[in-house]
Amino acid sequence: MNSSKDHHAIGSQDGIPNQWQPVSSMPQRVAVVGAGIAGLTAAYRLKQAGMDVTVFEAQPVVGGRMGDRKVGDIAFNSGARLVYPFGKSFNRLIADLSLDDILVPLKNLTAQCVAPSGSRHTIELMPSARSLATPGLRLTERLAMIRHAVQMRALKSRVDPDWAISALGVDATFDQMTLAAYTRDRVGPNVLKNIVEPVFRATRSFNPETLSALFYLTTVPHLIGEDTVYTLKGGMGRVCHALAAQLTVRTGVRVASIERHGASGTANDTQTPHSPWTQPDMTLTLDHGEVLHFDHIVCAVEGSLARQLVKRPLEPERAMLDSVHYNALGVVHYGFAGPLPPMMNFATRDTPSRIATYQQLPAAPSQGRPLTQIYCQLTPEAADEARERGLTDNLDALLRDELRARIPDFDAQVLSVVNQWIPHKLPVFSPGYGARLQAFWQWQEGPARVVDRPVVYCGDWTAQALLTGACASGERAARIVLERASKRMVQRA
Ligand SMILES: Cc1cc2nc3c(=O)[nH]c(=O)nc-3n(C[C@H](O)[C@H](O)[C@H](O)COP(=O)(O)OP(=O)(O)OC[C@H]3O[C@@H](n4cnc5c(N)ncnc54)[C@H](O)[C@@H]3O)c2cc1C
Known part of the structure; x- marks a missing residue:
């Protein structure tokens, strides 16, 4: 990797450092578990900052749910098919990797929605004025849609589409209500039935009756007025392959467990009087029995799998990891x-x-x-x-x-x-999940002793059920590791 990239400046508007720059002449060892877009982004930013990073991936290829597969004549995606335009971290990554030319625009995507009667109507994947022409809506619902679009536009500067919990800053009760209840209440039952529900079921396998309103409220304000989404020339896996090419990645290696021997494993033990930045002994045990030692571990696997990996989780980890649920x-x-x-x-x-x-x-x-x-x-x-x-x-x-x-x-x-x-398509942010996630980030980012929190978690389940959200979470995880690393440096000195 060339040194100009090592010091590439990035924006600080979303609370991340202005520069990914070396923090130490003595690189600390970081293991990143999981080579999806979240783990690879974290690893790439940490390597830029001078850390000694190794990525471990259970599958024979990198990319996780952002990859390409081919079986016989049939080519298909392992997961994501579209890139939404609003992901700041992802767009930064694409620019840093000089991959801007791989974005292929798709304008005004529509689908035909088939009703039980066999009748069809056109659904716009990006909300637009044309959505008002959807059949089966009452006049009051069409008027409510216009009012609603104006309200959504006003939210644009207040919500982050890569960060579902940013909607809590607008109104914490959004986390408590289902998307179905929110839509019925704000725009009407036929809008739910003829527009929102078919799109969420068909594109995301989400059931609006069990999903909170957070995903909708953070993404829709950034979609109104947009008509373009993107696919990637050469396949969705291209970005992950470009990242992996600059990193040390061990594929086909399943991590069996993550263990911290210096930490106690219970919430109460955070009261024990050892030095704030004591070096914990972090080990990663691989499926074939190899045991490796690291200074920091980034856990970037699907949230429900993280629960099985981390031995003796602390109480805040247990509370969060136990509540992660993916749809299939x-x-x-x-x-x-x-x-x-x-x-x-x-x-x-x-x-x-x-x-x-x-x-x-x-x-x-x-x-x-x-x-x-x-x-x-x-x-x-x-x-x-x-x-x-x-x-x-x-x-x-x-x-x-x-x-x-x-x-x-x-x-x-x-x-x-x-x-x-x-089996793990998308994390379901069910009602109440947002508050738990917010508390979890406060804990991850809080001023704690490294010995108590050496594992940092990222992935779509910590941010937003989109590849851009996963990418943003990887950047954020890298920032936490860098902060902890610089505190260790101070302590060592
Ligand atoms: C069908 C489908 C369609 C989608 N469509 C879109 C879309 O159009 N647009 C969009 O923005 N998003 C879409 N998404 C969501 C997007 O793909 C994900 O949010 C994103 O890719 C998740 O990235 P991640 O890094 O958090 O997780 P993952 O990509 O799941 O990465 C986790 C990695 O950890 C590895 N792993 C797990 N356990 C271990 C272990 N023990 N040891 C080592 N490695 C391990 C896994 O093999 C995996 O590679 C879609 C998802 C699916 C499934």
Whole structure:
């Protein structure tokens, strides 16, 4: 890595240091567990600051839920498909990596929403004046939508789309109410049914009845008036590969446990009178038994997995990690021999279908076939059914009849089927989660002794259920490690 990058200046508007610069001539050893966008961002910023960083990734490839996969002729994403324009940390990263030219704009994305009657209406993925034309809304609801859009625009400077808990600064009760209740109350039940619910179910597998209003309230103010989202030339995994190329990454290595031997493991022990910056003995045990020692550990795995990794968690860690919950997602990809017109359909909640998102895309065929790739994302209810019936490895069995009814010669034209089951799709910020998360960040960032808190956590579950949120959390985790490292330096001196 060249030295100009090592000292690259970054903005301080979101509370992070102005420069990622070396903090020590004696680099401290940092382990980053998990090579998703959160872990790789943290590792990259720490390396820029002169730390001795090693990343450990259980999978054979980096990227986690921001990667690309190919099975036979079928190429698909491991997770994220779109980049929203508002991520400050992510945009900074893209600029630092000189990757601006890989952003491919997609303007005015729409889907056809299919109602139980079979009638269709167009849904705008980015809220716009055209959303007012959605059928099935009362006049009072259309007027409420205009008022609501004005209120949302006014929130733009007060909420951070990468930080769901920033909405608590506007009104802490948003954390307590479900998105469904919020939408019904502020804009009307038909807006929920015909716009909000289909989009949240089809794109995120989120159920507005169980999700708090935080995601909506932090992202929508930054989407109104925007018409462009991005995909990445060369695949969604490109950014993670570019980061990994500058780091020491051990792939295919599962971390079995994280342990701090200097710390006590109970909240009360934070009262014990040892030196504030005593060097704790931090160990990482790998699946094959290797034990490694570090000064700091960044835990960047999915939150529900972190709970199993960290031995003897302290009380604030336990309280947070126990409350993390992800939804699951099933997708079936079909390679289809014949040409089909490009289309994307969303289903409403009461449409009798197990498919929330149905998409026909031109395939990138080898030897001329398949010509079309069909993407079928299960509804949240169908994902539950797949789990209950033990069909997570054979989701096609749940969908085949429905697809035969849509396309009469479906069986004859299908060349390949890829089953994609994602047990941890997105963290669900259910009502009350925001307050717990805010307390957790206060604890992570608080003026504590290093010996008590040597693990720093990041990931989408700590920030926002988006790749830009995960990236922002990685930057923030790096800042915490640097602060702790500089305090250690002072103590050593
Ligand atoms: C289907 C889907 C669609 C999405 N669509 C979008 C979208 O369009 N736009 C958007 O912004 N976001 C989207 N997201 C969300 C986005 O992909 C995630 O929020 C983001 O990628 C999460 O990054 P992360 O680093 O927090 O976690 P991850 O990417 O999950 O990284 C965690 C890593 O830790 C590794 N790991 C776990 N346990 C261990 C262990 N014991 N030892 C070593 N390594 C371990 C995992 O293998 C993984 O690589 C989508 C997600 C999914 C699943």
